Amino acid sequence: MKKRSRKTYWIGFGIIVALLAMAPLVLPEFWRRFLTEILIWGLLAMSSDLLIGYTGMISFGHSAFFGLGLYGAAAALLTVNPPNLWLTIGCGLIGAAGVALFVAYFSTRLRDIYFAITTLIFSQIFYVIIFTWTDVTGGENGLTFRRPALSIPWIYSAPFTNETLHWFVLAVVTASYLILRRITQSPFGMVLQSIRENEGRTRAIGYPVERYKVVAVMLSGVFAGLAGVLYAIQNRFAAPDFVYFLVSGETVIFNVMGGIGTLVGPIVGAGFFLLLREAFSRFFTEYYLIPVGIIFIAMVIFMPQGLVGFARSWLNR
Amino acid sequence: MSAEHTPTEALVSVDNIHTYYGKSHILHGVTLHVGAGEVVGLLGRNGVGKSTTLKTIMGLARPSQGQVLVAGRSITGLPAHKLARLGIGYVPEDRRIFRFLTVMENLRTGLDRHGVTAAMKRELLDKVFTYFPVLAERRGQPGGTLSGGEQQMLAIARAMMLEPRIILLDEPTEGLMPRMVSQIRHIIGALHRDGVAILLVEQNVPLTLEASERIYIMEKGVVCHHCAASDIKVNDAVIHQYLGV
Amino acid sequence: MDAAVEILAAIPYDQIVIQTVNGIVTGMILALVASGLTLIFGIMDVVNFAHGELFMLGAYIGVVMLAATGSFWLALFCATLVVALLGAALQIVTLRPLLGRDPLTTILATFGISLVLQNYALWQFGPVARKIQEPFTGRFQLFYLEYPWYRLAIAGLSALIIGAFWLFLKYGTWGIWIRATTQDRVMAQAMGIPVPWVHTAVFAIGAGMAACSGVLFGPLVGVNHAMGLDWVLKAFIVVVVGGMGNLGGSIAAAIFISLLESYASIWVSPAQAVIVSFVVLILTLLIRPTGLFVPTSK
Numbered sequence: 107m108k109k110r111s112r113k114t115y116w117i118g119f120g121i122i123v124a125l126l127a128m129a130p131l132v133l134p135e136f137w138r139r140f141l142t143e144i145l146i147w148g149l150l151a152m153s154s155d156l157l158i159g160y161t162g163m164i165s166f167g168h169s170a171f172f173g174l175g176l177y178g179a180a181a182a183l184l185t186v187n188p189p190n191l192w193l194t195i196g197c198g199l200i201g202a203a204g205v206a207l208f209v210a211y212f213s214t215r216l217r218d219i220y221f222a223i224t225t226l227i228f229s230q231i232f233y234v235i236i237f238t239w240t241d242v243t244g245g246e247n248g249l250t251f252r253r254p255a256l257s258i259p260w261i262y263s264a265p266f267t268n269e270t271l272h273w274f275v276l277a278v279v280t281a282s283y284l285i286l287r288r289i290t291q292s293p294f295g296m297v298l299q300s301i302r303e304n305e306g307r308t309r310a311i312g313y314p315v316e317r318y319k320v321v322a323v324m325l326s327g328v329f330a331g332l333a334g335v336l337y338a339i340q341n342r343f344a345a346p347d348f349v350y351f352l353v354s355g356e357t358v359i360f361n362v363m364g365g366i367g368t369l370v371g372p373i374v375g376a377g378f379f380l381l382l383r384e385a386f387s388r389f390f391t392e393y394y395l396i397p398v399g400i401i402f403i404a405m406v407i408f409m410p411q412g413l414v415g416f417a418r419s420w421l422n423r
Numbered sequence: 424m425s426a427e428h429t430p431t432e433a434l435v436s437v438d439n440i441h442t443y444y445g446k447s448h449i450l451h452g453v454t455l456h457v458g459a460g461e462v463v464g465l466l467g468r469n470g471v472g473k474s475t476t477l478k479t480i481m482g483l484a485r486p487s488q489g490q491v492l493v494a495g496r497s498i499t500g501l502p503a504h505k506l507a508r509l510g511i512g513y514v515p516e517d518r519r520i521f522r523f524l525t526v527m528e529n530l531r532t533g534l535d536r537h538g539v540t541a542a543m544k545r546e547l548l549d550k551v552f553t554y555f556p557v558l559a560e561r562r563g564q565p566g567g568t569l570s571g572g573e574q575q576m577l578a579i580a581r582a583m584m585l586e587p588r589i590i591l592l593d594e595p596t597e598g599l600m601p602r603m604v605s606q607i608r609h610i611i612g613a614l615h616r617d618g619v620a621i622l623l624v625e626q627n628v629p630l631t632l633e634a635s636e637r638i639y640i641m642e643k644g645v646v647c648h649h650c651a652a653s654d655i656k657v658n659d660a661v662i663h664q665y666l667g668v
Numbered sequence: 669m670d671a672a673v674e675i676l677a678a679i680p681y682d683q684i685v686i687q688t689v690n691g692i693v694t695g696m697i698l699a700l701v702a703s704g705l706t707l708i709f710g711i712m713d714v715v716n717f718a719h720g721e722l723f724m725l726g727a728y729i730g731v732v733m734l735a736a737t738g739s740f741w742l743a744l745f746c747a748t749l750v751v752a753l754l755g756a757a758l759q760i761v762t763l764r765p766l767l768g769r770d771p772l773t774t775i776l777a778t779f780g781i782s783l784v785l786q787n788y789a790l791w792q793f794g795p796v797a798r799k800i801q802e803p804f805t806g807r808f809q810l811f812y813l814e815y816p817w818y819r820l821a822i823a824g825l826s827a828l829i830i831g832a833f834w835l836f837l838k839y840g841t842w843g844i845w846i847r848a849t850t851q852d853r854v855m856a857q858a859m860g861i862p863v864p865w866v867h868t869a870v871f872a873i874g875a876g877m878a879a880c881s882g883v884l885f886g887p888l889v890g891v892n893h894a895m896g897l898d899w900v901l902k903a904f905i906v907v908v909v910g911g912m913g914n915l916g917g918s919i920a921a922a923i924f925i926s927l928l929e930s931y932a933s934i935w936v937s938p939a940q941a942v943i944v945s946f947v948v949l950i951l952t953l954l955i956r957p958t959g960l961f962v963p964t965s966k
Contacts, residue, residue: 164772164775212950212953212954215953215957216953216957218771218772219715219771219772219775220908220953220957222715222772222775223715223904223908224949224953226901226904227901227904227905227946227949228946230901230946231943231946234939234940234942234943237939238937238939238940351897355779355783358776358779359780362776392790393787393788393790393791395783395784395786395787396784396787396788396791398783399780399781399783399784399787400780400784402776402780402783403762403777403780403781403784406766406773406776406777406780407762407765407766407777410769410773
């Protein structure tokens, strides 16, 4: 990146983060919460972008990673008293990583469509397990639990307020974004993109493509699980609905609407989708997916590069 | 010898077409024409764009510039299936018969057309089986079980099912034994007698010079030489220059 | 020796026979659904995510037509026709523009369609399940159960439809066109076959078959807007296990998987029995990814 555009980039980045940070101070509580949710779903979508946008693997199984992060966090929050923030995060990430490893092992040797279908089926397997294993997971009714305190070990501990929760989520999502960005621009990330462009050639050059794919799936799964943990902390309940395929589907929608392969796009896509849902719910109540679905189809056909992709090409003109 | 048709009266003519394959610029402005009932040869080394020219005429490759005209009408950009129905038959190199369809079913892909009565179908089949008796023998066999030469005959027969006004033949003698090569020569003659025009792409120079009325030679994506077949001999300097034989 | 006798005595033979019949019945319906899916994939490289919703819509139209006319068979015919036309329209509007693009975009587009159709059904028909009356009641004695004739009828009817379709593919003009297009799309065009319309026709046929299955299966379960997902998942598994684009393989795989699931439901709950099909899929992907029922290439 050229010096000048790099500076503009970081300035823009700073402005956006600052705006997001100011939100809880100026917005009414409903919209504050809305924004926090956008960030959480955005993180989920961003994790999926690593696979879809950079490695060229469409995953319909992210609900499993998200869900295991959610339930992993729930486990920590229910079993340890008083609930500890970092233990919660740790448990969630381990849960998600475990699932990711499992899925990665089976799916990465498959290409394209078979990978997508297999991830879908795996997420449904986990859904069935969670749904039916009522003793452990609470089955259909899910689990409720308390929010842990915002604690920095040995230094500080206080319950989350709406503002601090928002800032915490913002910090985590921003950090995740920066980490993912660093990854995609690293040599590792370059190999992933090369796999997306031409897997055969990448393999012929000598890269162990399967191993790269497994790592990509695991990274993607871990960040998706992190989103699940944040959701647990924010909403204090877990339900099998979040492991259901629809969550995976919506994740893919966020990616496509926002812009595949842009990292920022999925967050924008999440925001766009949630705003559309908000707007259309006023008129269509729970059938908002009819107009939103039509918009999605239209975007796939006419704006496949997504909102961010479209904005970029428009600015480059 | 038939009088040379001017381009505007030609059955098929291409005018300054540029065709890309992905990012590769294959055709750099090809202009040629084939008159009704004419046999025209197209010679050139491998890779100069002969097959691409045929594909462009057939609508299987879209030119970025230039026009393809059939009987004076521009057909550039029309999809291949419409061109087949307009009377352009295509016999690709490597034949591309439908391997899992029987010989009869292969023929039916061209035979089952709108407006063809059962009597006309029988007539067409009889004609083709007369030219290619071996196809009649093997009519129930899957196309993939035929030998190379038989597959070539099937490919030509299949194109004939369309009752075309012109057949685009892409290297029909490639990989065939000499006996089959002379059979192909006879077929070209028979088609010519029937009034079907032929654009013949070939590496076999003697066959081409013998069968064609005019020839074009291509190099690097353009036509670089054009003359009557009778004006040129196999060991001509021009042939040596562009075909490196 | 005694242990062996004990084990043999413990095997629930009657249940096994009942589940065999159940498995074949469900398997035939699944085969009908999966045939459409595998055909669409084989010829157009399109993974039709909305296939389950076409199944569901067929069932709903069956409900409506049955209420309007009182005739099950008329309802079956109408549902098949309407959904086939809908399928054709969807293909023309949303899939034709995507021709030549990354095949994953068709997954996304059909996924979008499935969302719209699902919610449309929810909107029009509400969340409460509807029932389709079977066209004839009447049961026969199968061990301790009174087994409905209707179930055998749908297995037979599905077999008939698949058989008729196979004949059409083998001998009909459009059947030859479809097979030629599947083998070599480019050359099919060069032979004058209107390939874009062949694609539309195949999608329509697949949609019609799914709708037909929906109506036939309707009397067995409640018809509701979410029934599509389970079916499309199973159909995908069948298509992968049977070999993508392999019609015979899909039918064999459908029956195979349904039988396994039916047997499993003797011991575990139906909700957990679905894991069987997942396991079969995983095994297939590990051992023979091109499909368990695909003949090894010569």
